[in-house]
Amino acid sequence: MSLDLDISTDGVLTADTNLVQSWADLNALKQSGARTVIVSAEGAMVRDSEGNELIDGIGGLWCVNAGHRRTEIIDAIKEQLDTLDFYSTFYNFTHPAAAALAVKLAELAPGTLNKVHFGNSGSVANETAIRILHHYYNRLGQPQKKRILSRHGAYHGSTNLAVAMTTPGYSEGWDKSGELVHHLRCPHHWREGGEMTEAEFLGVLKQDLLDTIQHYGAETIACMIAEPIMGAGGVIVPPEGYHTEMAAICRAHDIKYVTDEVVTAFGRLGHFFASKDVFGVQPDIINTAKGLTSGYQPLSATIMSDEIHEVISGPGGMFFHGMTYSGHPAAAAAGLANIALMEREQIPERVRTSGKRFEALLRQLEEFDIVGEVRGSHFMIGIEFVKDKATKAPFAPEELIGLRVAREAQKRGLIARPLGNILILSPTLIMDDAMIDRVADILRESIAALQSSL
Missing domain, CATH: 3.90.1150.10 (Aspartate Aminotransferase, domain 1)
Structure with a gap:
């Protein structure tokens, strides 16, 4: 079946198509057809x-x-497809590209973040982190630790749980699995700080976290998830010291700190990962996607600490999570070539x-x-x-x-x-x-x- 596209003189698609655009005003597109x-x-x-x-x-x-x-990345994808077009990393199967990329990410990630689970989008990476932490606490005999602390202004994805962790404005008119999510105050000093200094505003944000922990009980809270700089929530930079202070409070209450580096990783802020190198915080999990392959293939990674992996990989349990295309050979090859290019060209x-x-x-x-x-x-x-x-x-x-x-x-x-x-x-x-x-x-x-x- 052919698709008859009417291309107007100003370079936009004016015919109705079968494609449903993402994050678009579909009614406006239906009326104008402008793409x-x-x-x-x-x-x-x-x-x-x-x-x-x-x-x-x-x-x-x-x-x-x-x-x-970039021909380096394109050629790596082609070569991988000529060698091994697809095999999934499930059960006891793996392949060299996924294994090599996991080794490389462990090398680049800060601290003891040495274990990598692959997905195919930032939404999947963020949901994976939560599923892993829920399972982690189940195995520690703390099944009540399920609550997730996010923030107003956050963006963590568009799947059902990821969008629940996202700022509520992105869910207007849509349902979500939000019963486990609490949104902390937005760390935007210019909009939310009033007459306070940045340091005073940071104090208010810390107290908001402490009050929330006291309200729900630390024994019910699994993690706090935070972008180093909020992206689709408006490019919001928190006050200086925010991440280290919030992570310290979480650590004192046995709450894991998860950084969503879907946007900030792979050079955007001048480092492969921004959490430690830019903001001074050592997270328990880093989630990344986007720049991991520079967009040449869909790939994400949830990078967890050795301590978390030790608990979930112990005897008496199965890791009931994964995607068909987790660690796809072509995507992994793209990631390896992308990182090599970035290192070579600094x-x-x-x-x-x-x-x-x-x-x-x-x-x-x-x-x-x-x-x-x-x-x-x-x-x-x-x-x-x-x-x-x-x-x-x-x-x-x-x-x-x-x-x-x-x-x-x-x-x-x-x-x-x-x-x-x-x-x-x-x-x-x-x-x-x-x-x-x-x-x-x-x-x-x-x-x-x-x-x-x-």
């Missing part, structure tokens, strides 16, 4: 169906860290300089009246637009400010991601200084154009 069709990519650039060259300012979706069309090390240039240039956009805050770190930046800078009053949702700025940017050659009144930038990590400067110029022109129209 940007990306047909090819190379380096830091993509091309749409009308031949327009666009800077990939969202890195596919937080993930194409090494850049597009991409994380380069990001420590180029990412800071990107961050500094974008922070200058705060001079605009409608820009309330530019936040984030390195190649993970959020720009929040406000109607009134003094009061931080937001634009009404129907004004679609983020989307309108994104459209202005795309007209000028840059793809950026709108999120309500926020614009998110998470580009490939290989941009040179000239392209970084161009991104900053496009954003300046785009914001100026929208501000003048308001």
Whole structure:
């Protein structure tokens, strides 16, 4: 059956298709049919169906860290498929690519995080961590330790439990398995801190955690899960020392600390993993995906401590969890090639300089009246637009400010991601200084154009 696509002159798909878009206003798409069709990519650039060259300012979706069309990764996938197209890592079966990638991740991960379970998405990695910890406490004779502490503003995925751990706004009109999840206060000082200093606000966040533990009882709480920097919740950077302080409280109450590094790992903040190297915290589990293969293949990893693995691998129990495609040979080969490329080209090390240039240039956009805050770190930046800078009053949702700025940017050659009144930038990590400067110029022109129209 052929699919007849009507491509309009401005490079968007206008015909109804059988494809259900993810995270989209399906009714709006049904009415307008407007979809940007990306047909090819190379380096830091993509091309749409009308031949327009666009800077990939969202890195596919937080993930194409090494850049597009890297032959090293593509060739590794092809070679693996020619050798072993598929075999699952279940029961007593394995294959060399998955085993080698597990060894490499254990080498890169901090502390004693030496045991790796593969999945195929960040949602799966986060759900896997919870299933493992529930099983862990069952085996320790503490079956009541099931509750999960997350945060307002978090994003941990879109499967039933992962979306329950995600900030409630992403579940409006949808059901979720949320009875075990409690959301702590959002650690966004600019929005939530009022007149408090950052240190005072951190004290409030710590007390919120302590009050929550006292309310539910530490004996009922399995873990706290936290992104080092919140991604799809608005690129929210917590106060300095937040993760080390929160993890210390959790550890004192026998509550595991899980870091969701689906976005922040593999160079985005200048290190392969950000938890310890950037934020000084040693988690019990790290979950990752996206940049693990730079998006070339769907793959995720739940990396757990030796201590957790020792409990769940002891006698008298089965590990009743896994996916058909866990550790897929082609995906594992992509991960190995991606990491080798990043090490050879020293991409994380380069990001420590180029990412800071990107961050500094974008922070200058705060001079605009409608820009309330530019936040984030390195190649993970959020720009929040406000109607009134003094009061931080937001634009009404129907004004679609983020989307309108994104459209202005795309007209000028840059793809950026709108999120309500926020614009998110998470580009490939290989941009040179000239392209970084161009991104900053496009954003300046785009914001100026929208501000003048308001």
